[in-house]
Amino acid sequence: MALAIEEAQTLVPKPKKIVFAAFQFDPEAAKDIDETQWPGVTLLKAQMNADLLTEDLKKKRSRNESFWLIGQPDVQLEKIKTGEDKGEYRVIVQGFDYYNTRTGAIESGGSDKIALWMLDPDYDGRSVFPRQVFFPMAGEKEGWTKLAKNLKAEIDEELIEAYRGTVSLPFEAGENKRVAVKIIDDRGIESLKIIKVE
Numbered sequence: 021m022a023l024a025i026e027e028a029q030t031l032v033p034k035p036k037k038i039v040f041a042a043f044q045f046d047p048e049a050a051k052d053i054d055e056t057q058w059p060g061v062t063l064l065k066a067q068m069n070a071d072l073l074t075e076d077l078k079k080k081r082s083r084n085e086s087f088w089l090i091g092q093p094d095v096q097l098e099k100i101k102t103g104e105d106k107g108e109y110r111v112i113v114q115g116f117d118y119y120n121t122r123t124g125a126i127e128s129g130g131s132d133k134i135a136l137w138m139l140d141p142d143y144d145g146r147s148v149f150p151r152q153v154f155f156p157m158a159g160e161k162e163g164w165t166k167l168a169k170n171l172k173a174e175i176d177e178e179l180i181e182a183y184r185g186t187v188s189l190p191f192e193a194g195e196n197k198r199v200a201v202k203i204i205d206d207r208g209i210e211s212l213k214i215i216k217v218e
Contacts, residue, residue, distance in 0.1 A: 201214075
């Protein structure tokens with residue numbers, strides 16, 4: 021990324037947008053792109069459709085999308101003020117925005133379009149280590165329920181139900197004072213949001 025920006029800075033006229041395209045962005049690269057400030061220039065991440073890797077799947081249909089632009093998740097971090105978890109934090113995932121390449125419009129993806137989301141309550145700036153994983157779209161026999169059945173493990177039904185939602189379980193702020201939330205939507209597109217804990 022740094023080399024691309026360095027090269028782009030030599031261009032005349034100065035670019036207005038720089039698009040980074042990849043099949044998948046690692047958390048560090050995504051963070052660097054999101055946090056880079058270059059006045060007058062917009063940096064975008066475009067996730068490429070994995071079908072581009074497979075020659076026989078490259079069908080020339082108008083509804084095929086080779087690239088997706090997805091915004092950061094709409095995430096709220098709140099400090100719990102009452103009850104037995106007072107002083108701890110929780111994350112609420114409200115959805116995300118993405119650019120529809122067919123219509124040219126920005127569309128809102130609500131929490132009903134999130135297949136999976138992960139929470140790292142102590143993000144170290146390099147790697148996401150999920151401590152909580154949620155399957156909001158999972159049916160009664162999917163997600164954690166299916167995993168527990170396959171492992172032949174006894175499960176806590178209340179806890180399984182909590183891991184179907186978009187509100188995290190309470191957690192304490194880690195020593196890095198940063199929280200990472202990674203979402204994967206119903207098409208497999210990933211997006212990352214990093215929040216500083218005040």
